[in-house]
Amino acid sequence: xxxxxxxxxxxxxxxxxxxxxxxxxxxxxxxxxxxxxxxxxxxxxxxxxxxxxxxxxxxxxxxxxxxxxxxxxxxxxxxxxxxxxxxxxxxxxxxxxxxxxxxxxxxxxxxxxxxxxxxxxxxxxxxxxxxxxxxxxxxxxxxxxxxxxxxxxxxxxxxxxxxxxxxxxxxxxxxxxxxxxxxxxxxxxxxxxxxxxxxxxxxxxxxxxxxxxxxxxxxxxxxxx
Amino acid sequence: xxxxxxxxxxxxxxxxxxxxxxxxxxxxxxxxxxxxxxxxxxxxxxxxxxxxxxxxxxxxxxxxxxxxxxxxxxxxxxxxxxxxxxxxxxxxxxxxxxxxxxxxxxxxxxxxxxxxxxxxxxxxxxxxxxxxxxxxxxxxxxxxxxxxxxxxxxxxxxxxxxxxxxxxxxxxxxxxxxxxxxxxxxxxxxxxxxxxxxxxxxxxxxxxxxxxxxxxxxxxxxxxxxxxxxxxxxxxxxxxxxxxxxxxxxxxxxxxxxxxxxxxxxxxxxxxxxxxxxxxxxxxxxxxxxxxxxxxxxxxxxxxxxxxxxxxxxxxxxxxxxxxxxxxxxxxxxxxxxxxxxxxxxxxxxxxxxxxxxxxxxxxxxxxxxxxxxxxxxxxxxxxxxxxxxxxxxxxxxxxxxxxxxxxxxxxxx
Numbered sequence: 001x002x003x004x005x006x007x008x009x010x011x012x013x014x015x016x017x018x019x020x021x022x023x024x025x026x027x028x029x030x031x032x033x034x035x036x037x038x039x040x041x042x043x044x045x046x047x048x049x050x051x052x053x054x055x056x057x058x059x060x061x062x063x064x065x066x067x068x069x070x071x072x073x074x075x076x077x078x079x080x081x082x083x084x085x086x087x088x089x090x091x092x093x094x095x096x097x098x099x100x101x102x103x104x105x106x107x108x109x110x111x112x113x114x115x116x117x118x119x120x121x122x123x124x125x126x127x128x129x130x131x132x133x134x135x136x137x138x139x140x141x142x143x144x145x146x147x148x149x150x151x152x153x154x155x156x157x158x159x160x161x162x163x164x165x166x167x168x169x170x171x172x173x174x175x176x177x178x179x180x181x182x183x184x185x186x187x188x189x190x191x192x193x194x195x196x197x198x199x200x201x202x203x204x205x206x207x208x209x210x211x212x213x214x215x216x217x218x219x220x221x222x223x224x225x
Numbered sequence: 226x227x228x229x230x231x232x233x234x235x236x237x238x239x240x241x242x243x244x245x246x247x248x249x250x251x252x253x254x255x256x257x258x259x260x261x262x263x264x265x266x267x268x269x270x271x272x273x274x275x276x277x278x279x280x281x282x283x284x285x286x287x288x289x290x291x292x293x294x295x296x297x298x299x300x301x302x303x304x305x306x307x308x309x310x311x312x313x314x315x316x317x318x319x320x321x322x323x324x325x326x327x328x329x330x331x332x333x334x335x336x337x338x339x340x341x342x343x344x345x346x347x348x349x350x351x352x353x354x355x356x357x358x359x360x361x362x363x364x365x366x367x368x369x370x371x372x373x374x375x376x377x378x379x380x381x382x383x384x385x386x387x388x389x390x391x392x393x394x395x396x397x398x399x400x401x402x403x404x405x406x407x408x409x410x411x412x413x414x415x416x417x418x419x420x421x422x423x424x425x426x427x428x429x430x431x432x433x434x435x436x437x438x439x440x441x442x443x444x445x446x447x448x449x450x451x452x453x454x455x456x457x458x459x460x461x462x463x464x465x466x467x468x469x470x471x472x473x474x475x476x477x478x479x480x481x482x483x484x485x486x487x488x489x490x491x492x493x494x495x496x497x498x499x500x501x502x503x504x505x506x507x508x509x510x511x512x513x514x515x516x517x518x519x520x521x522x523x524x525x526x527x528x529x530x531x532x533x534x535x536x537x538x539x540x541x542x543x544x545x546x547x548x549x550x551x552x553x554x555x556x557x558x559x560x561x562x563x564x565x566x567x568x569x570x571x572x573x574x575x576x577x578x579x580x581x582x583x584x585x586x587x588x589x590x591x592x593x594x595x596x597x598x599x600x601x602x603x604x605x606x607x608x609x610x611x612x613x614x615x616x617x618x619x620x621x622x623x624x625x626x627x628x629x630x631x632x633x634x635x636x637x638x639x
Contacts (some may be wrong), residue, residue, distance in 0.1 A: 008395045011451050011455075012450055012451050012454055015454035015455055016454065016457055017459055018307070019454070019461075072337075080446040080450070081299070081443055081449050082503070084503070085500075101446040101449070101452075102446055102449040102451075102452075102454075102480075103450065104453060104454075104457055105453075105457035105458065106457060136396075152524075167461060168460045168461050169619055170456070170460060170474075171475045171477075179519060190526065191522040191526065194522075214472065215460065216467050217467055217470035218460050218473055218474050
């Protein structure tokens with residue numbers, strides 16, 4: 001799957017490329033408006049990460065260009081100007097999602113995964129991983145076709161993990177994902193631990209392999225050990 | 226004391242002094258002239274008497290005619306001719322002031338004293354009239370001054386009070402320099418112009434400060450994003466040891482705090498700049514339900530006794546700001562609470578009260594909504610309640626804080 005990252009901040013662009021590459025994405029980086037324009041006119045991508053502030057033009061302009069030509073590429077806007085106005089404008093112009101800076105790469109990974117899943121499989125909303133499958137529309141999960149009864153937070157955790165397979169996810173990223181930004185992260189480490197413990201128990205009870213691995217001190221990793 | 230009262234007082238004293246000195250001078254001058262005239266006529270009488278003496282060799286009889294009296298008496302002492310002011314019993318038995326010329330005459334070896342007196346009454350009457358007129362003028366002058374002060378001064382100062390009023394009503398949030406005031410008085414026009422310039426400058430400074438805060442916060446987002454993303458990459462490294470992971474966690478937490486601080490600052494500036502103006506009907510009761518659901522982990526971990534009484538209340542405001550407002554207040558109530566403590570949320574039409582148990586503040590409660598004001602135990606940014614206040618001000622909600630019987634109580638009225 002091809003992902004285009006349009007980001008003028010080179011170091012940040014490279015981080016995103018490095019993170020997504022591990023998820024079997026083919027990544028390309030464009031650092032300027034003209035570079036980006038050239039690439040989107042020439043190639044097709046499954047997902048485009050679009051920074052709104054670019055040297056040489058606005059990301060919103062690129063988005064307009066993109067939507068005028070063809071409408072299949074998924075677009076995730078990223079912006080340092082966390083403004084509602086940009087967000088609304090972008091979504092109106094046909095962006096699929098909006099992520100303000102600064103963000104965790106795992107959050108970005110989950111959003112990209114969701115966009116691609118929706119775009120590529122034309123409304124496919126089931127995410128599969130070995131014996132596990134997650135129906136993102138019904139918000140349910142099964143292990144070997146047996147229903148996995150989860151609380152809201154456990155479901156959110158599972159989906160987040162499954163969208164970031166094989167990656168270490170920091171507790172901070174998990175806390176932010178589950179409780180939003182207005183929560184004090186440090187308060188929630190214990191809760192994360194509790195939710196993960198329960199999720200793990202419920203999964204293994206149904207005969208799932210234990211995919212959740214604690215990485216001491218910082219977070220968790222989901223995947224085959 | 227008002228300026229013009231003080232000014233009038235000084236004016237009155239000065240005018241009074243000048244008039245007093247002037248009328249004294251006036252009095253003595255006129256008196257001198259009148260007496261000089263009287264003396265002249267006494268001299269004429271003397272000359273007549275002396276002429277008569279030369280021609281006829283006789284002295285006149287002692288006579289009294291109207292207000293003139295001539296008296297001749299023997300004397301043995303030689304004395305000098307002199308003018309005397311004196312009193313005598315006049316025609317109607319009243320004491321009158323008189324002017325008298327007394328001179329020695331020798332007739333055939335005998336020495337006589339001749340005194341010619343004239344009544345001063347006319348001169349005195351004239352002086353009296355002049356005094357009366359002067360007094361009248363003084364009174365009239367004072368009356369005029371008084372009336373001018375009463376009527377004119379108040380009118381003259383009107384522009385000043387207008388300027389004062391608009392300065393009083395000037396607020397930074399109002400974003401308007403003071404209203405112009407029409408005046409033909411240079412000083413007030415000057416004052417008004419300076420006030421206008423000053424308020425315009427203050428507004429400009431304030432504006433640029435706000436822009437600076439917003440820009441600075443924005444500029445910080447990208448470096449923060451870089452730090453965050455590099456940390457996210459770094460922890461993927463399989464070769465990291467536990468101790469290094471611990472260090473990374475500390476960096477994560479610090480970066481998280483910095484991010485939150487930055488976003489709070491940005492939010493404050495944006496509210497100040499009125500960047501949230503998407504008014505929708507917000508159901509507060511539902512929002513409270515959502516927020517409490519988000520906080521349920523913390524509530525159950527702390528084993529907090531929760532009482533939520535709500536009725537359907539909807540307010541027209543920006544949805545995001547409503548979320549922030551309730552989120553901050555409820556977060557605080559949950560976070561700053563004792564294990565096994567209590568929270569009570571009461572939503573009625575026109576008001577919301579959130580109370581929770583916790584230790585007393587530890588600082589003056591009047592500063593509770595100030596930026597970066599926080600208790601010793603707080604891990605927060607110190608901006609949460611400042612944001613709450615800002616949102617309340619924006620929508621003209623009232624917000625009060627009180628500590629009563631071990632409970633922190635926030636009362637919102639809208």
